[in-house]
Every structure is written in structure tokens, then in C-alpha cells.
Amino acid sequence: MKLVTGVIQPHRLDEVKSALEAAGVRGMTVSEASGYGRQKGHTEVYRGAEYTVDLVPKVRVEVLVSDEDVTAVSDAIIGAAQTGKIGDGKVWVVPVEDVARVRTGEHGDAAL
Amino acid sequence: MKLVTGVIQPHRLDEVKSALEAAGVRGMTVSEASGYGRQKGHTEVYRGAEYTVDLVPKVRVEVLVSDEDVTAVSDAIIGAAQTGKIGDGKVWVVPVEDVARVRTGEHGDAAL
Amino acid sequence: MKLVTGVIQPHRLDEVKSALEAAGVRGMTVSEASGYGRQKGHTEVYRGAEYTVDLVPKVRVEVLVSDEDVTAVSDAIIGAAQTGKIGDGKVWVVPVEDVARVRTGEHGDAAL
Amino acid sequence: MEEFVLDTGNTAWMLTASSLVLLMTPGLAFFYGGMVRGKSVLNMMMMSFSAIGVAGLVWAVYGYGLAFGTTAGGFIGNPADALLLSLDDAEWWGASITGVPALVFAGFQATFAIITVALISGAIADRVKFGTWIAFAALWVTLVYAPIAHWVWGGGLLGVGPIVDALSLPIDFAGGTVVHINAGAAGLALALVIGKRKGFGTEPMRPHNLPFVMLGAGLLWFGWFGFNAGSELAADSTAGRAWVNTLIATCVAMLAWLLTEKFRDGHATSLGAASGVVAGLVAITPAAGTVQLVGAIVIGLVAGVLCALAVGLKYKFGYDDSLDVVGVHLVGGLVGTILIGFFATNGVLGSFYFEGSLDGLFYGGGATQLVTQVVAALMSVVYSFVVTFLIALLLKVIAGWRVTEEDEVGGIDLAVHGESGYETITEVR
Amino acid sequence: MEEFVLDTGNTAWMLTASSLVLLMTPGLAFFYGGMVRGKSVLNMMMMSFSAIGVAGLVWAVYGYGLAFGTTAGGFIGNPADALLLSLDDAEWWGASITGVPALVFAGFQATFAIITVALISGAIADRVKFGTWIAFAALWVTLVYAPIAHWVWGGGLLGVGPIVDALSLPIDFAGGTVVHINAGAAGLALALVIGKRKGFGTEPMRPHNLPFVMLGAGLLWFGWFGFNAGSELAADSTAGRAWVNTLIATCVAMLAWLLTEKFRDGHATSLGAASGVVAGLVAITPAAGTVQLVGAIVIGLVAGVLCALAVGLKYKFGYDDSLDVVGVHLVGGLVGTILIGFFATNGVLGSFYFEGSLDGLFYGGGATQLVTQVVAALMSVVYSFVVTFLIALLLKVIAGWRVTEEDEVGGIDLAVHGESGYETITEVR
């Protein structure tokens, strides 16, 4: 099993969710994040004092998948999140040694 | 070393913390997340317009453990987080190549 | 490729960012977290009722790096985040099987 | 009946005071709403807002008559007699004294009925069905608020008749017995019938937004000047006295609560400051126009300390008076009502209000006024507690009070109102 | 011209009422600001605050003259004639009747111009250039608000002349035609010219902070007592009637909106309560001093139900009136203005306001007043819609209305104001 993590633009979340559903994914975990990279942040001004905010809002999507689905899932995320603009984000894959469903205690692919 | 991650129902956090303490865990990292899965979200209505919120609040618990403690720790999380209702969450295990304690710079099991 | 994750004191984020830039890192993902460990939380009092808050605020920094940069990057984080006080946090390394840049679809080290 | 001669000054003040008192209920929505957890802020606020709707409408249709209509044996007024719909300026007792139109008085009084209902909601935060609350609000204004208001202010049995003859005229300048003791006793009855929140005493239930609590306290204080100084029904020296006492007693109560906390817990908190403000306002309410500044200072001091201590009682006795309606309004109301027996100085002050009441123990009037105050307070406590308890039981049987445990844990805002207070990650895209 | 004799009571009330109405615009900033997404809360609030700045200044320099100066054919006043800068107490019509200084009246009226502009901004949330809004505000007060205010309140063609002679004197006690119908029609015109937000109808756009919406509703209600009871320009029985009607109609409208929702959607929401409050306030505005309590109750009921239904129209017809200026202010304003034709009881009530107007259909006055009300309402709708549409088109050509789509999606607060409303992770270190 693998954990596919995508850090994407917040406004692409709906598209990514749909793409993952279409790819047969039945569950995922989403959280807020901030990104730092090529995409520039912005400057805010308060009473004349400038504040540079170099972190930009991102959303993290994590999907546990069986080994054979890895490519399909990462491609689904990449495809749906892509706008072609700097800051679209990253997708990465990490090996997972075990997964369990809390409700039932099942382990392995059955837990996905 | 391994990283055991649990995505659980927010109101089980206290129980999970206690169970982990009981299992001899001395540290963990907790963060907010939202889950998408079998558990249904809810519908909100604002001036007659419906909004479907399909993400449900979850809490992520991450515990770095030595190889021999993996099963004890995942079982502790599963046991404490289980309510038997859909949405109880997942627990997964990822291999970790190195851990360091920032304060001392120690590496490996000593850093846990 | 590896994923280096640091859980650090929030007020060290700026220093860590600078150190990572100096180490040649061009991107990272940052998120909020709460830590539980040796560092004590605090007690709040509301109308005489005490609430023990044992989670302390932390910031999580994640950096995807090529295999050869792992040590440099973890050392950079450790060095910059270190204050010597309890609660400075952890840094750990997880193997990554693949990374993709969403914008271009590039894979591997080129995606970093 | 004398001819009505308008006094534009008094009327201006009463229009203002009525507006100020109406603002108190949204203020209370913030005072209470900030104190609950984020998942139930809207429900808490809705209990206050719906109290305005229900109590306002009841008041308009028959509540004013119940409280201020021709008395039936001192117990209750005639709902039809003085129907708000046909109020005539020359017909109400205060018109010739104050030159304020009857409708202005009726409107001013409506705002009192409204906030008294809303105050009670603090005792039952986070757990009750909205429909049951609405029904309760209507029943309670009718069966509890209107009678007590009638007794004290509407020419009922605490205004004329045997009790007054035997003792003295009870003093309740702006609502110690009618509003605060009443709401406090009712809150206790409700909390007992309805039971505790899941997790009470074991799980942390801390205020989700303390600035909102401060906002509520600020708006309440502001509105309370209308409540207390408006209760003189005129813009005169006694109103000025009530105004200054409302400022100073509250200053002292805030400081007293903070000091009590500092000694006991090691911290002077903002929740303590906001709570001290409300405790002081509650306690000075019955006494505002009837004590000199030194009396106000003592009342503020006693209320600040006692209420700060009293809010812990619920943990001792195990009832979940969630936002301390008992600890603040019942205790604070008793402090003010009883200390009048010591500090009243009506002889000196002079206001049409005080004809028939005596000076307090410390001002040479003997103990009679003190006894009278205790009797009035007890009557309010007992009647309010008993009748509220019965109403609550009735509703428990007919409609049920509690939302499901799942809804309570998941958050009553979502379950009952289909909304959540704030934008969260799930909405931010 | 008679000599000016100050009435301190009426003046006290008008100073208070003016302050209350001014507070309504910051209140509106919260009512509206809480309803938009977190990324555009500041822009929403800035539209209200800047409306104060722009409309206030315009009013001071020539707006008051346009509305209340010597009439030019009933259509518009002379901007120079009654210049605010040289107002003389003895010079304005109301001085001898009310004993209120001219400047106080001018100030009171300024606050009406201000809030009317601000109300419109709800129709075009989250998407317009700030500079264009500023220009619009100045043009609109001049070309739309001032004329209609002149017609109705400034001795213009809805106050004297052929229309009044042929029919009757239209009744607009506190601004149904001048403020709410006007703002509603203008909002519709703007929404049509400016177009929809990106994602309208497809993406969720839920209120980011409902407690702020409740706060706004509370402050609006509070301020509205000044708006309605202040429109009597005196502290008298009619002001008292307006005050009570403003309370009770609003109570009923809130409950009616909640019931409508409960039946339709299954939930009684806090946004519904806040919206019902505003709908009731809007509807009672023109009628506040001219109907008895039963009329107020019916007006509140009709407004609560109709507005709750009307806010869905924008999805049917596909215009993005973002915060329902049409559904609440246009519809609510029409409800109140037209129901006056049924419920007016001026004969009984008596106020210098109503000389020349008739009782309503239900009070024996026949249908004339009803027809008159409809005519006045239509004139306001048509004039406001057409002229606003033209102003909006002009500005579209000259300056452009929309920020870039990228800025809209990323958040107008950051793009236009260089700020974000709340501290976020990126700032917390």
C-alpha cells in the first residue's frame, strides 16, 4: 500500500475530489497547509508598515491506495489540480507498511 | 523506526491520548484534518440555498515509534478510537529512516 | 527522494525558512500542529474552573529532497530550530517513491 | 384621571432608555454566545433573539395587560383591560406624573420582559430543542414574568395591600426581584429538570470567543443605563443618581471579582472582568435610585466577591447551570435586594417611587425595610422556582427538552439550525 | 417665518435619534460583512464605511439643499438655497413645529442618505473596484437619493401639487419609498449591469461569520428606533407609537421568517432570524407612525413570509443580488408602503405628518390612499432603477466595475485593500 499526498491550490479541491471519486477512491483526508516555493506571496500594508507574507494557502490531500492504484490516483490528482500556473503544487508517494480501519480493526487493502 | 498515523474522530482524542500514554508513548503530534469517506457530511441552508459539506472534521495523531512498538501503538490507537460507527477513521504505518530530537541533535531511537 | 518533516516551535519558523533557503531548498510546505510531549502545556481558568491544555502549538515543516540532500536539510532544520529548551521538536525522514510537480507533470528529482 | 400633558424631555429619555434596554438582549446574545463552545454559538444567540420575538409578541397581545392591567386580587392584571392595542395616554397611572405617553411606557416594559426570558437561557446552553425553548418562552412570560411584574410594579400584592401594610413597600427600583432573582430561580429550575450537558464536569467547555463576551458585557453595561436610569421614568436627579450608581457599583464589582480571582486562582481574567461587570449591574439594579454612592460601592463590592465565589457552586452541587444564571443573577439579585434594607435613603432622595417605603437600617429606618426586602425576594424565588419547574416538567412530557446526544456532541448549531457559526476549512476553497 | 423656540426634549431625542441612525451603517457593515466569505469581509465593510464618508460629505456641501432646498418644479431642491453651511434655525419648516434646531434636522437627514447608499452595496458584494464604488456613491446620492427625498419629504411632487391633489398625500413615515424601495431597485440595476460573481450558483458562498450577522442585525434594530421613532421629529405619542410598532412588527417578522424556513427547509436558522429582523424593520419603516399595533403585526407577518420567499428569486432569474437587497429591501419596502393603504389610521392618531393623507381601506378611508401608495412606490422603483442603471453603465464605460477574476477568486480584500481580515497561520509565529 502507498500513501499518495498532494499539496494543491485550494480552489482546485472540488475538481480533485471529483477526479478521485471517478478513479474509484472512496476515502481521503484533507487538511490546510501553507506553501513556500516559486509562487510569490503578497505584501500587506498596515498603517504604512509593510508585511511580506511569503506563505501561500494550500490544501493537502492524502489518499491511502493499494499498490496497483498508485499511478491512477496520482495522475488523477495531477490532472485535476493542474492549472498550468506556478504554485500548482506537488504530489508524492510514500510506502505504507500497514493500514487499519479503526471501526472494524481490519488490516491491509481491506481497510482502504 | 516507524511513523504511526491515525486519523480519528475528534471527540476520541482524549481517549487516544490516554491509551498512548498507557502504552508508554511519551510524545505525539496532533493536527486538524477533514475526512471524506463513507461517513456522510451534512447539508447547511442559508437563505434557502443548500450547501453540501461532504468533509467531516477529524483529528490526525502522529506517533514516531521504534520498530518493536509499532503494533502496540497502532492497537492502542485503534482500540481507543473505536466507536464502531462509520467514520471512525484509519491508522497507517510508514517506515522512517531517521529521527532526530531538535533540542539535543540526538538521532535514532534515543530521539523518540 | 526523501521527505524531511520537522515539527518545531512556531517562533523558529522564520529562522528555519532562512536556513533552508541557505541550504538551497526552493520549496516547502508548512502547516499548524499541536504537540504533546515533555514540554508542559498550561492551565487556563474560566470562572474558577481549571482547564489543562496539554497540547502546545507547533509548526510542521515538510521538505521533499533528493537523497543526497537529506542530511544537509535535516541539519539545517535542526540547527535553526534549536533553542535548547524542552519542546524544540523532532525531525524525521521518510522514503519517497515518487514526486511530481502538478504544474508540469514532471516526475522525480526534476519535480523538486 | 388627569389630562395628559406631554413632557418631551422625559419622553425623549424614555424613548432612548427603551432602545437601550432592547439592545441589551443582542448584547446578552454575545455575552452568552462567546462563552459557549464554537459549535453551539448560534443556538445560544438564537435563544436570545427568539426571546425578543416571542416575549415581544406576547407582551403586545396580552402580556402588558397581565402585568399592568386592573388587578385581580393583587395577583394578576386583566389581560384585556389595558390591552396594548388601545392604550390611551391619559389612562395609565404614570402619565400625569411623568408626562410620558402610555405607549412609551408599554414599550419600555416590553424590553424588560424580553431580556428576563433571554437571561434564563444561559442555564441550559448547548442542549435544548429550539421548539421547546420557544414554547417555554411564551409560557414563562405569561405565567411567571407577568405575575411577578404585576405584584411589584403593576399595583399587585407587593405594591399595595396587606403585605405592604404589615411591613413596608418593597423597593425594586429596576428589577432585582422581577428580573434577576426571577430569572436566576427559573434558570435553576430549568437546569435541574433538563439535566447536564454530556461531559459536564469532565470535559473542558471553555469560552470559544472571549472578545465576544467582552462585547456583550460592554453592550449590556451601555444598555443597562437605560434599564436603571430609565426606570425612574423621567430625566431628573433620581435618574442621574441611578445612572451614577450604575457606573460606580459596576466599576467596584468588576475590580472585586478580579481581586477575588487573583487571590484564588492566581489570574485576573477577562471573563472575570466581564462577569464582574454583569454581577455589579445585577446587584445595583433594584437599588440604583434609592441608595447613595457609598451604598452603591458596598453593593458592588459584595456582589463582585459573592458572585465570583458562587459560580463554583454548580460543580459542588452537580447541577449544570451552564453560564451561571444562578451564580450571577440569583445571587447578585439577592445581594442588591437585601442590601437595600441597609442602605436605602429614600427620605433624603425623594422620588414618587419611594412613597411608602422606609429608610434602611444604616439610615435610621430600623429593620422593617430589610425584612420587607427579604420577604419580597423570597416570594420571587419561591414562585419563580416552583412555577418554572412545573412548566419545565410539562414541556418535558409533551415535547421533550433535549436534542439527541449525538447532536449535542456533534454541535447543536448544525443539528438544529443547519448552520455553523464560522467558515472552516471545509468551506474555504 | 416664525421665531425659533427651542424644545430641549425634542432636540434631545433628535440628537439621540441621529446618533442611532449613524450607528446603523457600521451595523450594516457587520450584517453584510458576516454574510460574505472571509476573503472579502473587509471590502464589504469598506463599502459601508466609505458610504458614510462620501454621502456625508456630499450632503454637507450640496446634498441637503438638493433634497430640502427651495423646489424647482417639484423635482429637485436648490443646492445653494439651503446650504448646510448657513442653516438658520428659524428658516426651516419644522423649526416652529418641533422646536428642533435646523442643523439637527440636517444631521438627522444626512444619516439617512448615508445608509441608503450603503444598503445598495449588498447587491454587488465581493467583486467591484473600490474607486468605482466611491464614484458611484457620490453620483447616486446626487442623482437618485436627493431627488426622491425631495419629492417625498422636501416639498417636492409627492408632497404637494397635482399628484397629491388628484389622489392623496402619500405616506412614507420614515423611508419606505425614499430609502428601501429606492435602495432595492438600485441594487437590482447594479447587479444586472455588473454581473455575477464567479461561481455564483455553482460554488458554495456561505456566510463566513454568522455571529457578525447577528451583531449587525442587533445594531440595526437598535439604530432603527432612531430611524423610525426619530422620523416624527419629536418625542411625543406618535414617536412612541412608531417605537412600539418598530419593536412588534419586527418580532413578528422574525418569527414569520423562521417559520417559513422551518416549513420549507426543515431548519430555523440564525441567518433567517437576522434576515427576518431586517425584513420587519424595512416593512414597518414607512408605516411606523401611521398604523395601530394590529397593522404593525400584519405588516411584520407579511414581510417575514414574503421576504423569506423572495430571497430565492435571484437563483430563478439568474441575477446575483449577492446579499438580497432586492429580496429584503425592495420587497419589504413594497410590503410596508402598500399595506399602509389598508392600515393607515391617521384620523385617529393625529400628527402634523399626516395632514392631507387619508385613512386606509380597512379604516374607512376607501381605496384612495392605497392607490396613492402604489403610485408613490412605482415612481420610486422606476426612477431609481432607470437612473441607477444609467449611472452604472456610464461608470462601466469610464472606469470599469469588476476587479480581475484572479483577484476575485484570490480574495478582494488582499487585492484591493492589501489586507486580510484575520490573522492566519502565515502570520502566527
Place this chain on the structure above:
Amino acid sequence: MEEFVLDTGNTAWMLTASSLVLLMTPGLAFFYGGMVRGKSVLNMMMMSFSAIGVAGLVWAVYGYGLAFGTTAGGFIGNPADALLLSLDDAEWWGASITGVPALVFAGFQATFAIITVALISGAIADRVKFGTWIAFAALWVTLVYAPIAHWVWGGGLLGVGPIVDALSLPIDFAGGTVVHINAGAAGLALALVIGKRKGFGTEPMRPHNLPFVMLGAGLLWFGWFGFNAGSELAADSTAGRAWVNTLIATCVAMLAWLLTEKFRDGHATSLGAASGVVAGLVAITPAAGTVQLVGAIVIGLVAGVLCALAVGLKYKFGYDDSLDVVGVHLVGGLVGTILIGFFATNGVLGSFYFEGSLDGLFYGGGATQLVTQVVAALMSVVYSFVVTFLIALLLKVIAGWRVTEEDEVGGIDLAVHGESGYETITEVR
């Protein structure tokens, strides 16, 4: 001493105005509280709330006497002489002129003392011990506020005697020298003694909640009508003039600040709008009843631009006046106080206030009034700065001002008050 004849209208207005001014301090708590970081919002608000408690109590016990009691050589009043506890309506100078009870005047003045103390707290945000602040508040009202109030308003050396004889009567209608210049100079002294926040000038310290800042600005504006128009102590034409000037000068200052920002930084911000509002209110304060509308417009314009520029000075000179008490209150107060020397038109206006003062340079009165204004302003600046500096040094030695650096970084709310402003992940379960 003449017999006291109550004027209910003036009294109604003063009761209202007093309530409005009291609301300003909670309003300030939000204006300031929104501007600091989330981890110190409660402490910021507590400085305002505790200022109410402390200054209110001091005022009641002896402060009123110090300011308004029989003068000791023009420098200070007799604390015992006019003890608030025994105020007699017929005894104070204003009673026979205004018909307002003495206690109402004393209460009105209490609210001024309160807010002046609270204003200072903006200069020392996020870093001071709560106990030291409490002690400071008590000392400062006694040693700085009361004397200056006595000089200007209490029959002291800026009201009668050699300075007035040699020059003219300084004009401070509602508190330019007594409140704003005073608070600004004191803020500077405190900021210098106490030192900078850790991270000042290097770390971002942005407002954590700008809607709260807007709320504060809105409540301040609302309350300020009581502050300025109430300072006439009557509901008359001059009060009306003060009201209108308070509206229009503030409109202009808001627009001026926004334009200044737009030119300098490229953005018109909401913080700028809120700041412009306060700058305009500050500047018009001393002049509100004494200038015509054109004067008010110029004062607003100058204040808006100058204050927008002045808030940057602290970075240049390296003192951490955290929330710009100097840039807004000292600079704005000077603008208003000095421009009176150009724009005063007392001759025309007529109010008992202005007997003894002259018209301004632009109104044919020559330069004498201008010189007088400068002298009064300087006396306030110097006295306030020097005495505050000494008090601050004393407290530094005795009690210490700063919390530990760790507590400052970790958040003063948790460290000092044992609370945090908002629910966070750690509480949400």
C-alpha cells in the same frame, strides 16, 4: 447660588450622552484589541475595561473634587469640597444654566476620565504587567488627568486668571487638550520608559482581527456624538452644530486618510478608514461647537492627512508607540486645538462656553486666540509628558513594567490572564 430648575430635555440628552461616552471605552477595547496579535487581544481589552473600573472609582471617591472642586490657586480642586457623594444640584455652576442635575454632570465627566486613561494603553500593547497598569491608571487620573481637567474645565488656570487675562480664554469644547493631547503625550512618555516589544520593527505584528477594529471605530464614532455634542451640556443649536461637525469632519478625515494611503502605498485599507475616523473625531473634539462647517471640513482634512503620515514616525525615531496614540491622539489633538485659532466663530455662534474667547484668525479675531490655543496645547503636552514620565519611572522601580520576554513571546493573554481569546484545535474535541 440660584435655585435649581430641572430641564428634562437637557437632562435627557446628558443622560444619553453620558451613556454614549461610557460605551466608547468598550469600543476602544475593540479598536485596540483587533489591532494587536491574537495572543494578546484579551490583555489589550482588559487595559480598557480595567481603566473603567479604576478611573470610575477614583472619580467617585475624590477625582471629581480634584477636577471640579474649589480651586487651590488654579492648579487643582479640593478633593473633599465637591465630593461626588454629597453633590447638590444647586451647588454646581452649570445647574442654573443648563437645568441638568449635578450628578448627571459628574457622571458625564467620569466617562471622560475613564476613556482618557484607556486611550493611553494603546502605546504599550502586549508587554506590561497588569498590576502595574492598574496602579498607573489610579495614579495617572489623580496626578495628570484631574489637574489638566481642572485647569481647562474646572475653573483652573486655563479658565480664569493671569493667562486668560493676558491672552484669551482657551477653547477646548470637548477635550482636545484635556483628553487627546494629554493621552498622546502620556502615551509617548510611557512608550519611552517601557521600551519596545520584542521584535518591534523586525517581526510582523499585524492586526489579528480587522473587523473588530472596524467595530471599535463604529462604536467610537457613535459614542463620540455624546462626547462632543454632549459637551455643550444642553440639547440646543450648539449641540446640533457639534453633532454635525462631528459627522462631517470625520467623513472628510476618513477620506483624506484613505487618499493619503492610496497615493503612498497603493491601497486604501480598512485599517486606514478606521484610523481616519478616529483621527477626524480626535481633531474635531476641541472645535466641535466653535467652528462652522467649513472649519470642520478643513480640520478633518488636515487631521486625516497629517495623522496618516505621523503614524510612521515611530519607526523613524524607534519608539514603540504600538497602536499610535501619539500619531493619532497627540497629532490629531494638536491639529484641532491649533486650527481653532483660525476657524473659531464664537461671535456668531454664541454659547455660554465661549464667553471670554475670541474669534479665530480667519474670522477677524486676530492672532490672539491662536496664540492662546498654542499655549494651552503646550501646557498640556509638557505637563502630561513630564508627570507621566515620572510616574512611569517610579512604577518601573517599585513594581516593574514588563512581563518576561518568554511570556511576551508566548502571549501575554495566557501568561497574565490565564486565558486565550479564541477556541483552538487544542480545545476542539
